[in-house]
């Protein structure tokens with residue numbers, strides 16, 4: 066399996082002196098092509114912090130982040146922006162679509178930012194809108210869509226430029242259980258089709274069996290749980 070994303074000894078501290086908070090301690094992790102992971106942990110345990118480091122939005126205090134075997138630690142701001150535009154797709158709790166643009170225009174921007182040509186953007190848009198059953202929404206504006214439909218657009222937007230890594234921070238938190246489950250299932254299906262690494266932060270432990278890997282953070286330490294423990298109900302604490 067091809068290694069796409071690696072954390073080597075990542076630590077993250079906030080503050081300084083006596084009021085230093087060590088949020089992540091020596092996190093070692095490797096993600097492989099097409100692998101879907103869920104990241105869980107109590108509130109304030111560092112899930113968003115880790116996701117932000119994986120997404121090159123936040124620098125670690127120590128340790129290295131490698132994308133496709135290349136360390137991004139010493140990349141300057143514009144190189145990091147380029148990495149984000151080319152290799153990463155993001156999904157947040159709220160879809161964060163631009164309200165004054167149509168769904169098509171919201172999606173096309175991502176392709177343009179990644180340097181795709183118009184023909185490729187159109188082909189990709191047609192394909193993703195069809196796969197996510199969004200064709201009827203193409204010329205609508207975000208406020209004309211339901212929360213679940215907006216998150217489906219957010220999935221299309223995250224995948225449009227064929228990123229090798231897709232990161233989602235509580236993508237279902239604003240949705241009811243059934244809509245949320247459908248959104249996560251679609252996200253998993255589409256990310257697997259694209260062979261992207263997918264990392265999803267959630268508080269909803271009912272989602273865990275859907276994923277290939279279950280990563281858990283507590284007290285700054287990251288551990289991996291086995292799906293069998295979930296099935297046996299030996300690891301089923303609401304976080």
Ligand SMILES: Nc1ncnc2c1ncn2[C@@H]1O[C@H](COP(=O)(O)OP(=O)(O)OP(=O)(O)O)[C@@H](O)[C@H]1O
Pocket residue numbers: 079080086088106107108109110111112113114115
């Ligand atoms: N910019 C910052 N400056 C200082 N402390 C921060 C900053 N960002 C996060 N923290 C602290 O780091 C810890 C981890 O925060 P983080 O948002 O990563 O947790 P989380 O697991 O995502 O929490 P939640 O589940 O509540 O969203 C918290 O104690 C938080 O207060």
